Amino acid sequence: MSRKPEGIPSVIPHYIDGERVESVSGEAFDVLDPVTNEAYTKAASGDKADIDKAVAAANRAFHEGPWPHMKSRARAKVLNRIADIVESREDELAAMESFDSGLPITQARGQAQRAAENFRFFADLIVAQRDDTYKVPGMQMNYVNRKPKGVAGLITPWNTPFMLESWKLGPSLASGCTVVLKPAEFTPLSASLWAGVFEEADLPKGVFNLVNGFGESAGDALVKHPDTQLISFTGESSTGQLIFRNCAEHLKAMSMELGGKSPAVVFADADLDAAIDSTLFGVFSLNGERCTAGSRILVERSIYDEFCERYAARATNIVVGDPSDPKTEVGALVHPEHYEKVMSYVEIGKSEGRLLAGGGRPEGLDTGNYVAPTVFADVSPDARIFQEEIFGPVVGITPFDSDDEALELANNTRYGLAAYVWTNDLKRGHRMAQEIEAGMVWLNSHNVRDLRSPFGGVKASGLGHEGGYRSLDFYSDQQAVHITLGDVHTARFGAN
Numbered sequence: 001m002s003r004k005p006e007g008i009p010s011v012i013p014h015y016i017d018g019e020r021v022e023s024v025s026g027e028a029f030d031v032l033d034p035v036t037n038e039a040y041t042k043a044a045s046g047d048k049a050d051i052d053k054a055v056a057a058a059n060r061a062f063h064e065g066p067w068p069h070m071k072s073r074a075r076a077k078v079l080n081r082i083a084d085i086v087e088s089r090e091d092e093l094a095a096m097e098s099f100d101s102g103l104p105i106t107q108a109r110g111q112a113q114r115a116a117e118n119f120r121f122f123a124d125l126i127v128a129q130r131d132d133t134y135k136v137p138g139m140q141m142n143y144v145n146r147k148p149k150g151v152a153g154l155i156t157p158w159n160t161p162f163m164l165e166s167w168k169l170g171p172s173l174a175s176g177c178t179v180v181l182k183p184a185e186f187t188p189l190s191a192s193l194w195a196g197v198f199e200e201a202d203l204p205k206g207v208f209n210l211v212n213g214f215g216e217s218a219g220d221a222l223v224k225h226p227d228t229q230l231i232s233f234t235g236e237s238s239t240g241q242l243i244f245r246n247c248a249e250h251l252k253a254m255s256m257e258l259g260g261k262s263p264a265v266v267f268a269d270a271d272l273d274a275a276i277d278s279t280l281f282g283v284f285s286l287n288g289e290r291c292t293a294g295s296r297i298l299v300e301r302s303i304y305d306e307f308c309e310r311y312a313a314r315a316t317n318i319v320v321g322d323p324s325d326p327k328t329e330v331g332a333l334v335h336p337e338h339y340e341k342v343m344s345y346v347e348i349g350k351s352e353g354r355l356l357a358g359g360g361r362p363e364g365l366d367t368g369n370y371v372a373p374t375v376f377a378d379v380s381p382d383a384r385i386f387q388e389e390i391f392g393p394v395v396g397i398t399p400f401d402s403d404d405e406a407l408e409l410a411n412n413t414r415y416g417l418a419a420y421v422w423t424n425d426l427k428r429g430h431r432m433a434q435e436i437e438a439g440m441v442w443l444n445s446h447n448v449r450d451l452r453s454p455f456g457g458v459k460a461s462g463l464g465h466e467g468g469y470r471s472l473d474f475y476s477d478q479q480a481v482h483i484t485l486g487d488v489h490t491a492r493f494g495a496n
């Protein structure tokens with residue numbers, strides 16, 4: 001039976017002003033199946049001309065269309081319909097996502113559910129949104145007039161494409177913005193479903209636009225377009241730095257969710273069984289292509305040998321295979337370029353640590369972007385595999401002797417996205433949480449997130465925090481309106 005899902009177009013089009021269109025240039029690029037590395041379709045290759053059309057459509061919809069002016073409840077109804085449709089297409093969506101990205105099918109299914117939840121959550125939030133009023137008795141009343149910012153440029157990566165797109169689409173649309181989405185070039189397939197979902201949900205024409213293409217052409221043009229008021233970007237830190245510079249010319253608002261090299265700190269007093277389950281899942285789920293992966297494991301010396309032995313035995317046992325097989329735990333990496341990058345780190349790791357598991361291609365999988373779950377122990381804190389984001393199923397482990405040393409090792413990185421601390425000592429857990437330089441800390445858990453809480457990194461992992469009301473704040477301006485109630489003291493310039 002063919003693994004290829006049905007209904008894949010021969011060229012994945014752009015979606016501009018309610019129409020599925022080819023590129024102005026007529027160009028298209030190959031999209032590869034990560035299991036065979038053969039091109040299974042093409043995607044329209046956008047550049048400045050396509051971005052100009054898409055931004056013009058979004059700008060028209062913002063200034064002339066109903067969306068920014070609709071009552072919150074009316075916008076929320078559309079968002080809830082979107083969530084219902086996404087949920088009803090879960091099987092189709094998960095199959096496409098898994099086929100396009102190489103994510104195991106069971107994990108792709110979770111992504112569809114989360115995407116639906118993102119829309120439902122922001123539908124609720126926008127209806128419950130309240131803004132402040134301040135009274136200065138007898139003198140003034142001030143209130144906040146919240147307004148959608150305008151045309152939002154949304155740029156997303158390939159690791160969990162549909163879910164990450166929903167993460168930006170939910171709050172930007174809820175706020176009343178109109179949008180142009182530039183999905184990652186490695187994984188354009190699931191993004192092509194949005195157009196149908198939004199049409200079925202009656203989102204007004206021009207509110208959502210999508211341009212496929214490469215970062216340096218389509219992405220760059222979106223960032224530099226004078227009519228995009230803000231850029232919400234998720235991707236590598238180095239790309240974020242470049243976009244930051246390019247946004248400066250027009251002083252655009254930016255939200256940057258960037259890379260990570262997150263520590264998982266395991267103390268001897270922790271529930272070791274739970275810590276092993278969780279730290280395995282934390283780095284090997286989503287093929288290790290996870291921004292919040294706990295890819296540096298720090299273990300207290302008294303349990304270090306036992307931890308390493310048990311961890312490596314489990315990693316060796318992980319089922320690597322065809323992403324469409326429900327038994328698969330680690331699938332194929334997204335693209336041969338990324339596979340080469342991850343494999344180069346596996347080779348570097350062999351001279352930087354003691355190889356405990358994996359270390360290459362899994363046996364019996366001779367083609368496709370498969371990497372055996374790889375574990376290195378005794379990794380020096382300054383080793384490249386401990387400092388650089390690998391974004392694959394590769395983890396380094398190192399021992400520590402004291403709380404202070406654990407903290408120093410945890411913070412010894414340019415990144416600061418997530419951190420995981422395993423201890424049953426309340427004081428120690430809180431002290432670590434407060435002193436670790438990371439945007440998000442989990443005590444005794446991997447990444448399980450309540451959508452109301454802030455999401456984002458510090459240091460090289462990001463700029464600005466989204467999540468809950470913070471996302472709505474990012475996509476809106478909060479204008480202060482001051483109303484005079486009584487006499488205002490005015491110096492009478494020129495009166496004498």
Ligand code: NAD
Nearest residue numbers: 156157158183184215219220235236239257258259260291
């Ligand atoms: P990437 O930076 O290569 O690309 C991300 C997106 O940016 C793509 O759509 C790409 O086409 C576009 N892009 C590239 N150059 C551009 C430019 N000059 N101007 C405008 N757009 C440009 O990242 P990736 O390889 O797709 O994704 C992996 C990275 O994403 C990892 O570093 C990972 O940690 C990070 N990530 C972070 C989070 C988070 O929330 N912090 C979540 C997921 C992934």
